[in-house]
């Protein structure tokens with residue numbers, strides 16, 4: 001893969017995959033986007049203490065590190081599975097500046113996550129456990145049940161197979177009733193695929209540079 005670290009508008013880094021011309025985060029602000037889409041609309045939905053989170057597209061680990069910090073602040077106990085088909089190598093991760101760009105608790109978490117082994121559970125403190133799972137999401141199956149899904153695949157135009165209706169049906173089945181899926185994309189086909197899978201879909205204001213994002217809920221009383 002031909003990758004390059006780039007600065008985004010809020011001063012935080014992201015990664016450009018030059019082979020396919022897509023960024024790992026919004027160029028309008030990587031940390032800003034992660035906070036807005038995944039923490040504010042996703043993690044902050046929950047006040048219960050035990051939450052299982054699935055991230056589709058772990059990438060740099062930025063969303064995971066912010067989650068570890070905020071979960072700790074909120075007193076939440078979290079188990080986190082981060083799925084990634086193409087793990088970044090250690091040398092490349094060393095070029096990403098989150099160590100300096102994140103608040104110190106998130107920077108510490110990011111460092112630990114970056115150095116953790118793949119495909120084995122590890123702990124950050126007493127309330128956060130995580131597995132970095134190397135797998136192809138499109139054919140990944142699991143009988144685990146999650147409360148919260150961070151859907152952070154590359155854009156639908158770039159990787160339509162990740163956003164296919166059957167993938168959202170699979171995720172719906174993996175979500176507990178009352179659970180939530182959040183994603184930065186608000187495209188019509190994504191909304192429709194989520195609705196067809198059974199979700200109640202809400203369009204929320206997006207992070208800088210994007211009008212909207214989506215929050216999809218598996219209703220408590222759903223069939």
Ligand SMILES: C[S@@+](CC[C@H](N)C(=O)[O-])C[C@H]1O[C@@H](n2cnc3c(N)ncnc32)[C@H](O)[C@@H]1O
Pocket residue numbers: 023024025056057058059060061062063064083084085086135136137138152153154159
């Ligand atoms: C938008 S980036 C995710 C950014 C990430 N959440 C972060 O905080 O840095 C999309 C990620 O999906 C990964 N990916 C692409 N195809 C995949 C697949 N079939 N299964 C799992 N991950 C995949 C990419 O390698 C990339 O890391």
